[in-house]
Amino acid sequence: MRIKSWIFILELIGLLLIYLLFSCKKEDAATRSELVNYFDVILVIGQSNTHQGLGYNRKLDAPASEIKQFGRFNDNNYKIIPATEPLEHFSSLSDCIGFALTFAKEYRNEYLQKGRKVVIIPGGMGSTGFSSNYWNPGDTLYNDAVERTNYILEHFNSKLVAILWHQGESDIGNPAYREKLDSMIVQLRRDITGDNASVPFILGGMVPYWVDQDSNRVLLAKIIENTVNRVANTGFADPRLPFVIVKPDNDYVAVHFDANGQREMGRRYFAIYRKLMPVK
Secondary structure, eight states, rough: HHHHHHHHHHHHHHHHHHHHHHHHHHHHHHHHHHOOOOEEEEEEEGGGGOEEEEOTTTTTOOOOOOEEEEESGGTTTTTTTEOOSOOOOOOOOOTOOHHHHHHHHHHHHHHTTTTTTEEEEEEOOTTOOOTTSSSSTTTTTHHHHHHHHHHHHHHEEEEEEEEEOOOGGTTTTTTTHHHHHHHHHHHHHHHHHSSTSSSSSEEEOHHHHHHHOOOHHHHHHHEEEEGGTSSSSEEEEEETSSSOOOOOTTTTTTTSHHHHHHHHHHHHHHHHHHHHHHHO
């Protein structure tokens, strides 16, 4: 009986130690989550002008420790990794950058609270639009943006702070563009976890030199610009103000901003963000 009693006591002690060890691990994990995984999330979607600006500069486009991205390729898929250019958009190209990293650095400087980090979700893909069935609700790229954003919001201590959109070139001549664009913005906010109706959705204007060569391009550019008059909590990053963004050779890949233009667009996206979300 005495031996059985000691065995029973030892078993109880063992169970207690296991419980305490498990509780400590849970507490440590929670503490690490609070310290490491507080993210301000920026969703970046659209087509090639989200990321194909030629002219990467190691100094100007250097990564920052407080800014991460949500990986897409190979072992990086669905992992938080450094936001190193080129970001992991669907159609990333070496020696090319987008506007998102510049925007994120500006956001870090003015809005990021101590202990938090920025996470960019890159979701752009070249030559995609509504007419080609990529960005309508339920389409492949639309669903990818929703699923990746919701994943971060559900699995980390995070909040969506901005949606940055640059698209239009592939929908020139699409008579339903305005309707498709507006309904996408509304539905995207609904499909992302939580009450995100107030999250700023900022659209960027297309390359002025390229737009001005065709009246249909001018028409669609106006539709994009006037979104602010049709859909609440939207903004427009204007490539014409305060000066027209140009390249040394405007005819070289005329449809794309170069890296300098992308950095300037990043600053203009952020200037609009500040108007929509004043620092308190």
